[in-house]
Amino acid sequence: xxxxxxxxxxxxxxxxxxxxxxxxxxxxxxxxxxxxxxxxxxxxxxxxxxxxxxxxxxxxxxxxxxxxxxxxxxxxxxxxxxxxxxxxxxxxxxxxxxxxxxxxxxxxxxxxxxxxxxxxxxxxxxxxxxxxxxxxxxxxxxxxxxxxxxxxxxxxxxxxxxxxxxxxxxxxxxxxxxxxxxxxxxxxxxxxxxxxxxxxxxxxxxxxxxxxxxxxxxxxxxxxxxxxxxxxxxxxxxxxxxxxxxxxxxxxxxxxxxxxxxxxxxxxxxxxxxxxxxxxxxxxxxxxxxxxxxxxxxxxxxxxxxxxxxxxxxxxx
Numbered sequence: 001x002x003x004x005x006x007x008x009x010x011x012x013x014x015x016x017x018x019x020x021x022x023x024x025x026x027x028x029x030x031x032x033x034x035x036x037x038x039x040x041x042x043x044x045x046x047x048x049x050x051x052x053x054x055x056x057x058x059x060x061x062x063x064x065x066x067x068x069x070x071x072x073x074x075x076x077x078x079x080x081x082x083x084x085x086x087x088x089x090x091x092x093x094x095x096x097x098x099x100x101x102x103x104x105x106x107x108x109x110x111x112x113x114x115x116x117x118x119x120x121x122x123x124x125x126x127x128x129x130x131x132x133x134x135x136x137x138x139x140x141x142x143x144x145x146x147x148x149x150x151x152x153x154x155x156x157x158x159x160x161x162x163x164x165x166x167x168x169x170x171x172x173x174x175x176x177x178x179x180x181x182x183x184x185x186x187x188x189x190x191x192x193x194x195x196x197x198x199x200x201x202x203x204x205x206x207x208x209x210x211x212x213x214x215x216x217x218x219x220x221x222x223x224x225x226x227x228x229x230x231x232x233x234x235x236x237x238x239x240x241x242x243x244x245x246x247x248x249x250x251x252x253x254x255x256x257x258x259x260x261x262x263x264x265x266x267x268x269x270x271x272x273x274x275x276x277x278x279x280x281x282x283x284x285x286x287x288x289x290x291x292x293x294x295x296x297x298x299x300x301x302x303x304x305x306x307x308x309x310x311x312x313x314x315x316x317x
Contacts, residue, residue: 001090003118010099011083015112018080027114029080035132038076042066046123051166056094058185059125060101065187066208067129068109069259072194073206075139076131080114081106084128086121109191139194139263143203144222148264148290151273153190153282156211157239157248158183160255170247176238187259193284196276197263204263210254215262216296225293231301234285249306253298264290 001009007022015021019028031037044063046052064081071078083102106113111129162180165172172180190206197204203222205214211233219226235252242248265273270286277284298306 001092006090006095006118010095011113011116013103013113015080015114017110017112018114021112021114022116027080027082029114029130032132034134036135036138038071038074038131038133038138039128040067040070040074041126041128042070043124043126045125052123055185056097057101060098060103061105061186063098063125063127064102064105064111064129065189066259067127068105068111068189068191069187069206069208069261071129071131072190073139073204073261074131074133075137075194075198075201075204076133077195078109078111078129078131078191080112080130082128083113083116084118084126085116086119086124088121088123109189134198137198139197139201139204141203141205141218141221143201144218144224144264144290145202145266146224146290146292147267148202149267149270149273149286150215150226150228150262150264150288150290151284151286152207152211152234152260152262153193153284154188154258154260155234155236155239155283156207156258156260157235157251157255159187159257159259160251161239161242161248163255163257164247164251170242172238179238180236184257187257189259190261190282192280193261193276193282196280197261197265200269200272200276201263201265204261207258207260207262208256210256211258211262212253212296212298213256218262218264219294219296222290223294225291226288226296227291228288228296228298230298230306232285232287234283234287253306 012022021027068078158180162184164170165177203218205218207214273284300306
C-alpha cells in the first residue's frame with residue numbers, strides 16, 4: 001500500500017460543505033456570511049499524550065475530540081479539519097480502527113476532513129480544525145469582568161485519576177478504573193454548551209492542562225484575579241474519596257485532560273446558566289468568582305488557602 005492508497009482508503013470521505021476537499025494541493029472552504037473563521041491545532045505524540053499501545057479506535061476519537069473542545073471554548077460551530085499523521089509503518093488493521101473512531105466523532109459534529117499529510121516516523125497525530133462563529137460572539141479569554149461568576153461543566157479530575165492509576169501513582173480496582181477511563185480515553189467535547197453560551201458568557205476556555213492552569217490563562221488575558229471555593233468544584237465520588245491524599249486534590253486542580261469548559265458570566269445571568277444546564281442535561285457548577293487583582297486563591301471549606309505544587313501540565317517542565 002502506498003501513501004496515496006492509504007489516504008484514499010482510510011481518510012477520504014465526501015465533503016459537501018467544502019468547495020474542494022481531499023485530493024488537491026489545498027482545500028477550499030467558504031465561510032458563511034456574517035461569520036469569522038476560528039482555527040486551532042493540537043498535536044498528540046505517542047509516549048507524551050498517549051501510551052504506544054493505545055486502542056486505535058479510542059485514539060481516533062480523542063484526536064478529534066481535543067480539537068472540537070477548542071471550538072467549544074470559542075463558541076464556534078466546527079466545520080472542517082485537516083489531519084497530519086506520522087506512522088512508523090502501515091498497519092491496515094490499526095488504520096481501519098483509528099479512522100473509524102475519528103470519523104464516527106466527525107459525523108456526530110458535522111466535521112469534514114478536507115486535507116492533511118502522511119509521513120513515516122514516530123507515531124504523531126496533528127489536527128487543525130476550522131469553525132465558524134459570529135464575529136462579535138466569539139468567547140475570548142480576555143472578557144472576564146470583576147464580579148463574574150466562574151463556572152465549570154461536568155466533573156473534574158476523573159481522567160487524571162485514571163492516568164495516575166496507569167502510571168502506578170495510585171491503585172484502583174478494575175471497576176474504579178473503568179468508571180474513570182472513559183473520561184481519559186473518550187472525552188466529550190462541549191460544543192453545544194459553547195454555542196449556548198454565545199452572548200451570555202464573558203469568556204471561556206477548555207480545561208486541557210488543569211483547572212488552575214487554564215483558568216490562569218483567562219486571568220492573565222483579562223488582567224483580573226479569582227477566588228475558588230474548592231469544595232464547590234464538581235467531582236465524582238471516587239475522586240472525592242481521595243481528597244485526604246494530595247494526589248486527589250492535584251487531579252482536580254491541575255491534573256488536566258478534562259476537556260470540560262470553564263467560563264465566566266455576570267452574576268445577574270446565574271439563572272440563565274442553570275437553564276442551559278437543564279436544556280443540555282449537563283451539570284454546570286459555580287465554583288467561584290472573578291475578583292480585582294491578579295492572584296488566584298483556592299479556599300477550603302474553612303476559608304483557608306490550599307497550596308498546590310503545580311497549576312497544570314507543561315510540556316517543557
